[in-house]
Amino acid sequence: MESTSDIEQVQPRPRLRLTEARNERDLSQQQVADMIGTTHVNISRWERGITKPNPYFRRKLSQVFGKTEEALDLVSTLASATTEEKPAGPPATLPARNGRTAASTPLPVPATPASVEPVAIYDPIIPLQPAIPLVGRERDLGRIKRRLYNGGNVALTALNGLPGVGKTALSTALAHDPEVRTHFSDGILWAGLGPNPNIAGLLSRWGSLLGIAATEMASLKDSGAWARALRTAIGSRKMLLVIDDAWKIEEALTFKVGGPNCAHMLTTRYRDVASHIAFDGATEIQELSEEESMALLRLLAPAVVEREGKRTLDLIRAVGGLPLALTLMGNYLRKQAYSGQPRRIATALQRLSSATERLQISEPHGPVESHPSLTSETQVSLQSVIAVTDQVLPQDARHALYALSVFPPKPNSFSEDAALAVIDGGIEALDL
Numbered sequence: 001m002e003s004t005s006d007i008e009q010v011q012p013r014p015r016l017r018l019t020e021a022r023n024e025r026d027l028s029q030q031q032v033a034d035m036i037g038t039t040h041v042n043i044s045r046w047e048r049g050i051t052k053p054n055p056y057f058r059r060k061l062s063q064v065f066g067k068t069e070e071a072l073d074l075v076s077t078l079a080s081a082t083t084e085e086k087p088a089g090p091p092a093t094l095p096a097r098n099g100r101t102a103a104s105t106p107l108p109v110p111a112t113p114a115s116v117e118p119v120a121i122y123d124p125i126i127p128l129q130p131a132i133p134l135v136g137r138e139r140d141l142g143r144i145k146r147r148l149y150n151g152g153n154v155a156l157t158a159l160n161g162l163p164g165v166g167k168t169a170l171s172t173a174l175a176h177d178p179e180v181r182t183h184f185s186d187g188i189l190w191a192g193l194g195p196n197p198n199i200a201g202l203l204s205r206w207g208s209l210l211g212i213a214a215t216e217m218a219s220l221k222d223s224g225a226w227a228r229a230l231r232t233a234i235g236s237r238k239m240l241l242v243i244d245d246a247w248k249i250e251e252a253l254t255f256k257v258g259g260p261n262c263a264h265m266l267t268t269r270y271r272d273v274a275s276h277i278a279f280d281g282a283t284e285i286q287e288l289s290e291e292e293s294m295a296l297l298r299l300l301a302p303a304v305v306e307r308e309g310k311r312t313l314d315l316i317r318a319v320g321g322l323p324l325a326l327t328l329m330g331n332y333l334r335k336q337a338y339s340g341q342p343r344r345i346a347t348a349l350q351r352l353s354s355a356t357e358r359l360q361i362s363e364p365h366g367p368v369e370s371h372p373s374l375t376s377e378t379q380v381s382l383q384s385v386i387a388v389t390d391q392v393l394p395q396d397a398r399h400a401l402y403a404l405s406v407f408p409p410k411p412n413s414f415s416e417d418a419a420l421a422v423i424d425g426g427i428e429a430l431d432l
Contacts, residue, residue, distance in 0.1 A: 012049035014049045015046060015074070016073065022043075022065070025065070027208065027214070030043075037124050038057060053074060062119055121186065125205070126172070128172075132327075144156070148184075151263055153264045153265075153279070155275070156266065156268075157270070157271055164323065164325060164385055164386075165285050165324075167244075167245075167267035171244055175188050175190065187239050188241075189239060191243050195247050195388060197251055203226045203254070203255075231257045235259055237262070242264075245268065246266055246267070249277075252266055287323070288323060290316055293316040294312065294313065294316060296323070297315075300326075301337060303334075307342070307345060308346075318355070324380075324385065329352055329361060358382065360383055362380060362383075363379060373388045
């Protein structure tokens with residue numbers, strides 16, 4: 001019987017340099033996992049040498065730590081990763097059997113890692129592309145691209161600050177666009193703000209992605225110091241910086257840290273924030289037309305549109321072509337129509353004919369797909385998205401908004417004089 005002692009036991013070789021790089025930046029395994037889109041279990045197994053990351057994650061780790069794969073013990077080299085490189089000397093000599101000296105075989109010289117080009121940085125927090133393509137935004141995408149390529153700051157703001165019009169969806173599409181990524185060849189950074197942003201956490205993530213040492217980041221005590229450090233790290237890189245869902249000018253400016261070859265793209269529901277960032281004028285995103293709205297619903301709930309075209313058009317007019325409302329309704333109708341029973345479709349359409357019901361139609365979301373204005377526990381609905389704005393309005397502006405509800409909805413309109421008469425207040429409330 002063969003003895004187990006005769007069988008070679010292969011022991012895992014810990015990747016000490018990978019662990020050291022993480023500790024230098026004072027990052028936990030979970031934080032690194034979140035930054036590259038994996039689990040802390042994988043990070044632990046890679047550091048202990050149990051498994052080896054695939055090429056995709058090796059590139060991600062190199063981006064995070066600003067080091068080559070060789071320097072992180074992620075690939076094999078001709079010499080041991082712990083071997084210190086020494087200068088080559090003359091061949092060593094050994095005594096020969098005949099009393100003469102003979103040159104031994106030269107010792108191998110540790111390989112010097114080849115220089116590598118900087119890897120483009122794509123922020124792992126960039127939202128994933130939705131399963132349904134954008135509808136009716138071709139002209140907007142082309143116009144925004146031209147402004148980005150000209151090196152300007154592009155601020156996307158919805159008409160009248162309307163939430164749910166698709167600002168973040170447009171920015172997401174642009175962040176994944178191959179032409180945009182080719183133009184901004186050094187990568188894309190993303191900061192989702194919302195009404196209560198974690199400014200320190202967002203700045204720290206950008207710093208880690210750009211390779212700023214943990215010791216340096218620990219010494220950055222204010223936004224000015226962070227701005228200088230991030231701009232220095234970016235240097236002459238050609239990058240796109242996306243500032244999504246900004247509510248305050250000061251918070252938006254904190255992330256306006258790109259260098260001379262960068263462009264900034266900001267989304268906000270507030271015109272004053274947008275105009276402050278984009279000096280040449282903000283890009284206003286309109287609601288979808290009836291034709292575009294029908295095309296979107298046809299993608300989301302084709303059976304319902306085919307069967308109930310007239311009632312579908314009534315719903316489109318009721319929500320005014322707002323993409324968020326159309327998406328929520330389309331997903332709801334598709335789920336209700338899965339069995340093909342006319343009764344279920346008729347019941348679903350009847351429910352959506354009520355404005356109260358349309359406001360309350362909601363969808364859950366994963367932690368990495370959360371809306372920047374909502375907490376991770378809050379489901380996405382028209383009511384939850386509108387409520388965020390309602391909660392931060394001053395009392396006089398909130399009362400004015402409620403008073404304006406006496407006017408009929410679009411396509412009807414009303415004059416400013418009529419609005420002032422209804423709200424029984426000053427024009428300042430309308431300007432908000």
